[in-house]
Amino acid sequence: MKADLHCHSHFSDGSLSPTDLVALAHQAGITDLALTDHDTLDGLPEAQIAADELGITLITGIELSCTWEKQLIHVVGLNVDRHNEVLKAGVEQNKQRRYDRAEAMFEDFEQHDIFLRDTVTSLIRERGVPTRPHFAQALVDLGYAKDKKQAFKRYLVKGKPGYIPMLWPDVEQIGAWIGAAGGIGVLAHPNRYKLTRTKLSRLISDMLKAGIEGIEVSTSTTDKQQSAMLADLAKQFGLFASVGSDFHSKDQPWARLGGAASLSKELKPVWSGF
Ligand code: AMP
Ligand code: MN
Ligand code: MN
Ligand code: MN
Numbered sequence: 001m002k003a004d005l006h007c008h009s010h011f012s013d014g015s016l017s018p019t020d021l022v023a024l025a026h027q028a029g030i031t032d033l034a035l036t037d038h039d040t041l042d043g044l045p046e047a048q049i050a051a052d053e054l055g056i057t058l059i060t061g062i063e064l065s066c067t068w069e070k071q072l073i074h075v076v077g078l079n080v081d082r083h084n085e086v087l088k089a090g091v092e093q094n095k096q097r098r099y100d101r102a103e104a105m106f107e108d109f110e111q112h113d114i115f116l117r118d119t120v121t122s123l124i125r126e127r128g129v130p131t132r133p134h135f136a137q138a139l140v141d142l143g144y145a146k147d148k149k150q151a152f153k154r155y156l157v158k159g160k161p162g163y164i165p166m167l168w169p170d171v172e173q174i175g176a177w178i179g180a181a182g183g184i185g186v187l188a189h190p191n192r193y194k195l196t197r198t199k200l201s202r203l204i205s206d207m208l209k210a211g212i213e214g215i216e217v218s219t220s221t222t223d224k225q226q227s228a229m230l231a232d233l234a235k236q237f238g239l240f241a242s243v244g245s246d247f248h249s250k251d252q253p254w255a256r257l258g259g260a261a262s263l264s265k266e267l268k269p270v271w272s273g274f
Helices: 018-027 044-054 085-111 117-124 132-141 148-154 171-180 197-209 224-237
Strands: 032-035 057-068 071-078 184-187 214-219 240-244
Touching (some): 018 032, 018 044, 032 044, 044 057, 057 085, 071 171, 071 214, 071 240, 085 117, 085 171, 117 132, 132 148, 171 197, 184 197, 184 240, 197 224, 224 240
Parallel strands (some): 184 214, 214 240
Antiparallel strands (some): 057 071
């Protein structure tokens, strides 16, 4: 078994269609794949058809935006029932927040004489939810930045044009949506929040109270030392451990599909709870 339980398609900020993503997973030898687009379930039906054709196990997933102690946190919901009404209503809320934020971002950029609406809209087409990486790509396409990294440095972040502060649902709400849909919640890329171990432990305690019982121990950007620390926390709190590359596109070689190391044997893998 080779699992990758965190990746994106063009239904959010990934570059591939779900069909192409599943084909790439098959090539990479992945047997169990979760598609986890930001705040949308819309790519899952197409991914399921492709997975059935290639004999891959598709785990229904989503990456939900969440605010914890004023900070943006991502929680991946795995093995969720995508038809569950509570989850669907929650996802609609987050989607609407994304549309509203995009509108506010267009207006903020326009204050700086930067007009992104047409480019962003054509990048997203009808299918996807607007994300900051779409804005970053538009800034590159229109010559405001040489690459997306630079776009995120000059724009889109706190204190820069195009930054709109967001209040996402809290951990309790996210936990309730995932729980109602019979899924398991997993803290995404814990190393990216730059939290001390003490603060990370507090986040985990709050997550557990909300029924979110998993943590990504192996990701594309966790080094050996971080993975060991996360494995330690998983054991300490009795959490399910997950593995996810956070793949977005082929031009990000630091996050290859299937590129996250497999979990060590003493951990409780999240799929044991599916
Ligand atoms: P959003 O959820 O729309 O606010 O966008 C968040 C996404 O933007 C993350 O999942 C990353 O993929 C990407 N992102 C955030 N910060 C940066 C950054 N500094 N450089 C490149 N990508 C970033
Ligand atoms: Mn992303
Ligand atoms: Mn994320
Ligand atoms: Mn992600």
